[in-house]
Amino acid sequence: MPTPxxxxxxxxxxxxxxxxxxxxxxENGLSSLKPFDSQSELKAHLVQQLSGERITPVDSARRKDLQRVLAAIENPGTPMPTLTLDLQGTSFQQEVWQAIREIPPGQTRTYTELARQLNKPKATRAVANACGANTIAVLIPCHRVVRSDGTPGGYRWGLARKKALLERETCPVSP
Structure with missing residues (x-):
């Protein structure tokens, strides 16, 4: 996560x-939300990736924000809270992430559809790369972006998680 x-x-x-x-x-907002396979993997990430940073536990307001996000993840009918995000990426990546945030729960878009929506019809691969660069799971719902044939494609946090999120949102997913 690139930060000063x-x-x-x-x-x-x-x-x-x-x-x-x-x-x-x-200080500018949520910059990363990511799942881990185990608590020990999460702790190792904190030590290895963030040990040189000035990092401290959050205040109660931010903790409540996280709890509201997780409640919405657990219960797809619950609206996702609107949080201030600190998105670190190119202008194109930010444009893609904004378009992805507009995909409603229960719906998907293809990488090609997003490229066309952004008036960059030849940028399908760049859209997929922007999805892969997303550091904020679920709030920037890259799991709702699929291949043109309807199959899930890749997901930074694992294909099983992508399928599980889509199933919870009642999206039909091809194998």
């Missing part, structure tokens, strides 16, 4: 059906 080395980071951990979750905020 002098910038304070705040973190919280919790758990949902996706596994142990780590949320990291900068």
């Amino acid at each position: 080395s002098n910038q304070a980071l705040y973190y919280a951990t919790d758990h949902c059906f996706l596994g142990p979750m780590l949320a990291v905020w900068t």
